[in-house]
Amino acid sequence: MNRRHGTIRWADGGTGARLQLLVQWAWYVFPVIVFCLLTALAAHVRIPLPGTPVPMTLQLLMVVLAGLLLSPTRAAAAMALYLLWGSCCPALLAGGSAGLLGPTGGYLVGFVVGAWLIGALRGDQSASLFRLFFAGAAGTAVVFGLGVFGVAWWSGSIARALSMGLLPFAPKAVVELALAVAVARGVRSVRGSRLNRGSL
Helix, strand or coil: CEEECCEEECCCCHHHHHHHHHHHHHHHHHHHHHHHHHHHHHHCCCECCCCCCCCECCHHHHHHHHHHHCCHHHHHHHHHHHHHHHHHCHHHCHHHCCHHHCCCHHHHHHHHHHHHHHHHHCCCCCCCHHHHHHHHHHHHHHHHHHHHHHHHHHHCCHHHHHHHHCCCCHHHHHHHHHHHHHHHHHHHHHHHHHHHCCCC
């Protein structure tokens, strides 16, 4: 390291390289934080349902959107950050749930796995509408699969788990999936047109 004109110059490429690395890191982390916050907000759009400990929220919409718009790693990281944040501050989870130890613990794990799977299956910028829908459906199935497993573990009955953790939410899940695919398709189209014009 040496000093020149009052600034620090680093032997491995200078201040410009350090600044570029910092910008790249911030560009990578920013969407993770955004989707973590959106998922936390979606947890509080909450409708309690009779006969089930699982509330109706908009979190699945954010999980699918994260998977469709981010890389698999960043999508999973956003959900993992939300889970970690919620473990430290349960008020961030839907209804202040008991987290991984409660009946909704399987869904929370499913958020991470499902978001990663959607990101892995969605394809590149030119992916078809069918592929986006298939990727979102696969991730949604994972979320509900792990969620129902968690409810079954908590209730001791698979039949009860299906009636409490899947059937009341299936219609809403289809709507959320369609909405997420439509939004992602629009965003990806805009992003693609900007790249074609040479925009950043």
